[in-house]
Amino acid sequence: MKVAMWKKMLWAIKGNVSHTNLTNLLHILHTYHPELPLDSRTLLDTSFNIKHVSLETGGFVYFGIKYCLRNLVSKYNAFSGVLDITFNIDGLPLFNSRNVQLWPIWGKVANFESPFVVAVFCGGAKPSPLTSYLSDFIQELKHLLKNGLLFSEKTYSISIHSFVCDAPVKAFLKCIKTHNGYSGCERCLEPGEYFNGRVVLTGILAPKRNNRLFRMQLDEEHHIGISPLVDLPIDLVIKFPIDYMHFGCLGVMRKLINVWLSGSLRTRLSSSKTKEISRRLESIKSCIPFEFNRKTRSLLEVSCWKATEFRTTLLYTGPAIFRNIVDMTVYEHFLLLHCGFTILLCKKHLDNLGSLLAKQLLDNFVKHSETLYGRECLVYNVHM
Ligand SMILES: [Zn+2]
Numbered sequence: 001m002k003v004a005m006w007k008k009m010l011w012a013i014k015g016n017v018s019h020t021n022l023t024n025l026l027h028i029l030h031t032y033h034p035e036l037p038l039d040s041r042t043l044l045d046t047s048f049n050i051k052h053v054s055l056e057t058g059g060f061v062y063f064g065i066k067y068c069l070r071n072l073v074s075k076y077n078a079f080s081g082v083l084d085i086t087f088n089i090d091g092l093p094l095f096n097s098r099n100v101q102l103w104p105i106w107g108k109v110a111n112f113e114s115p116f117v118v119a120v121f122c123g124g125a126k127p128s129p130l131t132s133y134l135s136d137f138i139q140e141l142k143h144l145l146k147n148g149l150l151f152s153e154k155t156y157s158i159s160i161h162s163f164v165c166d167a168p169v170k171a172f173l174k175c176i177k178t179h180n181g182y183s184g185c186e187r188c189l190e191p192g193e194y195f196n197g198r199v200v201l202t203g204i205l206a207p208k209r210n211n212r213l214f215r216m217q218l219d220e221e222h223h224i225g226i227s228p229l230v231d232l233p234i235d236l237v238i239k240f241p242i243d244y245m246h247f248g249c250l251g252v253m254r255k256l257i258n259v260w261l262s263g264s265l266r267t268r269l270s271s272s273k274t275k276e277i278s279r280r281l282e283s284i285k286s287c288i289p290f291e292f293n294r295k296t297r298s299l300l301e302v303s304c305w306k307a308t309e310f311r312t313t314l315l316y317t318g319p320a321i322f323r324n325i326v327d328m329t330v331y332e333h334f335l336l337l338h339c340g341f342t343i344l345l346c347k348k349h350l351d352n353l354g355s356l357l358a359k360q361l362l363d364n365f366v367k368h369s370e371t372l373y374g375r376e377c378l379v380y381n382v383h384m
Pocket residue numbers: 185186187188189190383
């Protein structure tokens with residue numbers, strides 16, 4: 001009987017049958033099959049309650065992880081194995097004129113295309129208290145990590161791939177110093193020093209942080225509280241990766257271009273050279289393949305560039321559009337960054353060349369950054 005029930009359930013999900021139609025059908029069938037439930041939510045095991053919670057700074061609704069995962073497993077016909085989930089939490093301003101923020105918790109299972117929303121907070125400031133915002137999420141996740149997900153008479157193991165967030169949100173979730181403060185590096189014990197109005201991280205050889213150090217809060221300067229995430233059985237350092245979108249594309253690549261456009265006179269590009277780079281960017285626009293999210297556009301619009309445009313510059317167009325325009329030293333310094341990222345982002349290159357070469361290239365990039373652009377450029381993104 002159980003198998004028959006699951007088959008009906010899959011038929012309803014795959015056919016996108018609405019809850020109303022399914023409930024109506026169940027009422028008709030009930031005379032002949034009294035063993036069937038009368039409500040579609042019972043049949044689909046979706047009788048979950050969307051939980052509304054009021055916090056000090058706003059309110060949030062919690063949809064749940066289990067419900068989303070069951071729909072995904074059915075949609076993508078996943079038959080067995082581990083559901084490896086990446087989570088993302090970020091704050092989004094809703095309006096220009098009013099301070100209303102949306103803080104969704106997103107999830108995405110590896111090899112499944114569609115992301116899913118676990119919860120959404122809306123309020124005038126970031127979610128507070130953090131413990132209440134994450135409470136349901138952490139409890140459900142702990143249960144899933146321990147017991148797996150039961151669906152269609154199969155149990156799927158759950159694992160956490162990572163939490164991908166920008167630096168301010170990482171600091172918020174982990175209850176640590178912000179990235180622009182002393183002892184703010186979440187990967188090493190480099191304390192940072194004050195230079196020209198900012199904290200710079202000059203050393204690259206400081207001892208690494210690890211999960212044990214983090215949980216024991218051995219570096220008191222790093223922590224500002226106890227993160228609710230310590231309840232999860234995960235490595236709280238490694239599971240927050242240094243993602244190249246935030247640190248590489250929106251971080252270092254954007255910084256380099258900004259320094260060339262408006263930095264110190266020593267490395268600033270002349271107006272004619274800036275125009276030439278923009279001309280090149282416009283001229284290759286029609287040659288950008290459709291796989292790229294956006295076509296190249298002029299440096300006049302660089303303040304509006306998205307992460308994907310900095311990525312195209314870093315990985316593909318940069319070596320051509322900067323060649324013979326920026327000084328050779330600056331150009332070769334950029335190539336260290338370009339080659340380091342290109343290796344790390346390609347399995348074939350990693351297999352052929354190894355990650356050590358990428359590390360050496362990026363270490364050299366950081367070392368020469370100070371010589372070329374001054375100590376003030378050794379900010380958090382460059383250090384990371
Ligand atoms: Zn560090």
